[in-house]
Structures are given as structure tokens and as C-alpha cells.
Amino acid sequence: MKYEDLVPWTAKVAAWAHNYYATLRGRPVRPTVQPGSVAAQLPVAPPEQPESMETIFADFERLIPDAMTHWQHPRFFAYFPSNAAPASILAEQVANVLSAQCMLWQTSPAATELETVMIDWLRQALDLPAGWRGVLQDTATSATLSAVLTMRERALEWRGLTEGLSGAPILRIYASDQTHSSIDKAIRLAGIGQNNLVKVPTDGDWAMRADRLEEAIEQDRAAGYLPAGVIGCIGGTSIGASDRLHEILAVARRHSLYSHVDAAWAGSAMVCPEFREIWRGIELADSVVFNPHKWLGANFDCSVQFLRQPADQVRTLAIRPHYLQTLDAEEITNYSEWTIPLGRRFRALKLWFLLRAYGLEGLRARIRNHVHWAEQAAEQLQAFPHFQVVTAPRLSLFTFRYVPPASDPDVATRELLERINRDGRTYLTQTTHAGQFVIRFSIGHFETTWDDVATALQAIQESAVTMQ
Numbered sequence: 190m191k192y193e194d195l196v197p198w199t200a201k202v203a204a205w206a207h208n209y210y211a212t213l214r215g216r217p218v219r220p221t222v223q224p225g226s227v228a229a230q231l232p233v234a235p236p237e238q239p240e241s242m243e244t245i246f247a248d249f250e251r252l253i254p255d256a257m258t259h260w261q262h263p264r265f266f267a268y269f270p271s272n273a274a275p276a277s278i279l280a281e282q283v284a285n286v287l288s289a290q291c292m293l294w295q296t297s298p299a300a301t302e303l304e305t306v307m308i309d310w311l312r313q314a315l316d317l318p319a320g321w322r323g324v325l326q327d328t329a330t331s332a333t334l335s336a337v338l339t340m341r342e343r344a345l346e347w348r349g350l351t352e353g354l355s356g357a358p359i360l361r362i363y364a365s366d367q368t369h370s371s372i373d374k375a376i377r378l379a380g381i382g383q384n385n386l387v388k389v390p391t392d393g394d395w396a397m398r399a400d401r402l403e404e405a406i407e408q409d410r411a412a413g414y415l416p417a418g419v420i421g422c423i424g425g426t427s428i429g430a431s432d433r434l435h436e437i438l439a440v441a442r443r444h445s446l447y448s449h450v451d452a453a454w455a456g457s458a459m460v461c462p463e464f465r466e467i468w469r470g471i472e473l474a475d476s477v478v479f480n481p482h483k484w485l486g487a488n489f490d491c492s493v494q495f496l497r498q499p500a501d502q503v504r505t506l507a508i509r510p511h512y513l514q515t516l517d518a519e520e521i522t523n524y525s526e527w528t529i530p531l532g533r534r535f536r537a538l539k540l541w542f543l544l545r546a547y548g549l550e551g552l553r554a555r556i557r558n559h560v561h562w563a564e565q566a567a568e569q570l571q572a573f574p575h576f577q578v579v580t581a582p583r584l585s586l587f588t589f590r591y592v593p594p595a596s597d598p599d600v601a602t603r604e605l606l607e608r609i610n611r612d613g614r615t616y617l618t619q620t621t622h623a624g625q626f627v628i629r630f631s632i633g634h635f636e637t638t639w640d641d642v643a644t645a646l647q648a649i650q651e652s653a654v655t656m657q
């Protein structure tokens with residue numbers, strides 16, 4: 190197949206895409222496939238001879254779309270959204286055509302400079318301090334690992350990189366139990382060890398207690414440990430809990446600890462000034478991650494890590510063998526020195542298309558709707574017989590359970606969730622909160638309307654009726 194042969198196929202793919210989106214609302218959000226059923230329909234060995242695009246595409250249409258969970262379905266209320274605004278899908282197609290590897294300024298001048306400007310646009314959109322810089326990462330997991338490695342090396346005065354950790358003091362990192370598992374993973378992978386992630390107790394609002402943080406740091410110091418960093422949580426994955434950053438980051442500052450804030454989901458909502466109270470104190474952070482690929486509309490993957498001063502992270506992650514050196518001036522940025530992978534996709538383009546095609550006002554309007562609808566949905570659901578809203582909406586996420594008389598609420602709620610998801614009109618997922626099995630309802634898709642939310646509520650209520 191030659192590039193000329195692509196031309197009719199790009200048109201066919203565009204027509205397919207149009208039809209996919211035009212029919213998406215009518216499809217079940219989650220497929221009814223059995224594990225192994227897709228693999229069973231694929232040849233066990235690769236073809237020796239080329240096949241025609243007609244055959245390949247026909248097989249794609251036959252086997253793949255109906256066996257996918259439709260993340261862009263407007264009634265996808267599971268997990269957190271992974272939004273793909275049409276303008277960002279288009280940008281991603283253009284980036285595919287360029288297929289650039291954006292590791293250094295010299296391998297991708299426009300991509301590098303666009304990235305710098307997009308980070309600064311987003312810094313302004315979220316009202317973060319002037320002078321902060323940042324970098325695009327694939328996921329929040331990578332940004333958090335980068336920050337934890339920086340905490341480690343800063344505490345060890347960059348000796349860990351050359352000498353390893355075996356002779357080093359035991360490091361300690363502090364976070365609440367509302368943080369995402371990516372924090373635990375980072376601590377494990379950074380060689381710090383799960384046992385040295387201190388889960389500081391939270392208060393009645395599920396926010397880390399600053400007094401207990403301070404106590405933990407002081408006790409650890411007295412016991413010979415080396416405190417290295419504090420990780421704040423804004424919009425936790427389970428119920429959307431947030432730490433009071435102005436309190437805990439002040440403690441981190443007082444003890445000269447590096448700090449990182451995980452706002453992977455909630456960060457997008459900070460484009461709306463009225464929601465910024467939840468991250469009051471953010472200006473005290475050293476590193477902040479948020480995922481435009483969750484709620485803002487940039488399609489996956491696109492995670493932004495803001496840095497007060499990139500120097501510590503660059504000192505931790507940069508490595509310059511001769512073949513990667515660029516023989517030029519100081520003023521260029523090589524973003525691969527800020528991240529773990531060397532190779533980098535052209536992610537800035539979708540942010541550029543997105544921010545221009547909707548404007549901050551367009552993005553704010555969507556997020557405000559989602560927050561408003563979550564409040565309405567929680568209120569309506571609370572009025573259904575035997576339904577309980579367990580955690581009130583935090584931004585656009587709330588949790589609920591089903592407590593029919595004379596039944597175990599955990600068992601009934603789990604059964605209800607299975608029925609809701611078999612129904613297909615919507616898709617919801619669960620969490621454990623304060624020892625209880627609860628269902629999360631998270632609104633965030635770009636094309637969701639109130640009617641979609643109302644349809645989901647109806648599906649929930651009807652699923653409960655089938656249990657009686």
C-alpha cells in the first residue's frame with residue numbers, strides 16, 4: 190500500500206467516524222461480549238502475504254466496534270470521563286500524519302514551542318502563578334512518578350541516581366488514604382517502598398489533617414527516617430475528596446519538603462473561578478498534575494504537569510549521551526529531559542485545536558452543566574424508594590447505594606449495579622467508601638445532555654424495580 194492508496198481510505202474512515210458518532214447514543218455503553226470471544230475470531234498467526242484494505246477494514250467493522258466499551262458515549266458515567274472533543278480528534282489525526290517524534294527541540298521545533306505556549310495558556314486558564322512552567326506527559330501516573338523520583342533525589346542530594354538506595358536513609362512520603370493508586374505505584378517503583386508511604390489520617394471531610402501530617406514528619410525525623418515529600422489530593426478518584434492545600438502545603442514548606450498535587454480529574458474544573466476554592470493554596474505546590482484527557486476534552490492521552498521550578502525534576506530525569514546532544518544555544522527546551530520516556534508524541538496540537546475551537550467559555554459552560562446536573566441527579570435519586578446518596582456531589586461526582594428493607598445493603602447495591610450495567614443504557618462503576626460498597630455517578634462527557642442524565646436515572650430506577 191502506497192501513500193496515494195490512503196486517499197480513498199481516509200474518506201472512508203471519515204464517513205465511518207461520522208456514522209459511529211451519529212449512532213453512538215443508540216448503542217449500549219458497554220458491550221455484552223464474553224472474555225476470549227474476540228481473540229477466538231482472529232487468526233492465530235500473522236499473514237505471510239499482504240491483504241487488501243477492503244478485507245482489513247471489513248474485519249475491523251465486523252469484530253471491533255461492537256466489542257468495545259464506548260468511552261465517548263454520552264451516557265458513560267463510570268470511572269472518570271476520557272473525553273474527546275471533535276476538534277481534538279481532528280488535531281490527533283493531523284498529528285498522526287506528521288508522525289513526529291518530539292523528544293528534542295531539534296526533532297520537532299513547532300511541537301516543542303507549541304507545547305510551551307499551551308502549558309502557559311493552561312497555566313493562565315487555571316490561574317496558576319506566573320513563572321510556573323510545565324510539560325505534557327502521557328498520564329498522571331507518569332507525572333506522579335516523575336515528581337516522586339524528584340522528591341527522592343532532592344532529599345538524597347542527587348546521590349541516589351549514581352549510588353543507588355542501598356546505603357541511603359529510609360525515605361518517607363506523606364499522603365492521605367484518598368489518593369489514587371498511582372501514588373502507591375510511584376512509591377513502589379521509585380524504590381522507596383510501600384511501607385514508607387505514610388497515609389496520614391483524614392478528617393470528617395476526608396481531607397488530610399495538617400496537625401497529623403506535622404506530627405508524622407516530626408516523629409519520623411526523630412526515628413531516623415528522611416522525610417522527602419508530601420502529596421496532596423484534589424478531587425480523589427473514589428468520592429472526589431480534596432485536601433486543604435493551604436494547610437498541608439504550608440506544613441510541607443515549613444519542613445522543606447517537596448510537594449506534588451494530584452488533581453488529575455478536578456484540575457479541569459479549575460478553569461471556572463467559582464470552583465477554585467477547593468484548591469486554595471495551590472500556589473504553594475512544587476508540582477501539580479491534571480489530565481485534560483479526563484474532563485477538558487483533549488483526547489487520550491494528554492496529562493499536564495506544572496512545575497514551580499523545573500530544575501529539580503530536570504536534574505533528576507535528564508541524561509545526555511553524545512548522540513542526543515544538540516549543538517545549539519541555551520534557550521531551547523528539550524522536553525524529554527523533563528520526563529521518563531525519551532520518545533514523545535505531538536500532544537500539544539490537540540490542546541491548541543481544543544482551546545481555540547471552544548474557547549475557555551465553551552469549556553467552562555460544559556463543566557458548569559456537569560456540576561449542576563450532578564446536584565440535580567443526586568437530589569432526584571435520593572427521592573427514589575430505598576436509595577441513599579452516600580457522598581454528596583463534589584464537583585460532578587457523587588455516590589449512592591440501595592438499601593431495600595431486610596437485605597444486606599452491600600449485596601443489594603452490588604446486585605443493582607450489575608443490573609444497571611446489563612441494561613446498557615448507562616454504565617456506572619463502584620468504590621468502597623468507609624467500608625461500604627457504593628456506586629459512583631460521575632458526569633463529564635463533552636456531549637452529555639440533561640436528557641442523558643435523566644435516561645440514566647430512569648435506567649437505575651427501573652433496574653431497582655426488577656429486584657423487587
Ligand SMILES: *Cc1c(COP(=O)(O)O)cnc(C)c1O
Binds near residue numbers: 327328329369452
Ligand atoms: C485518573 C486518575 C489518576 C490516573 O490517571 P492516569 O492519567 O490514567 O495515570 C490519578 N489520580 C487521580 C485522582 C485520577 O482521577
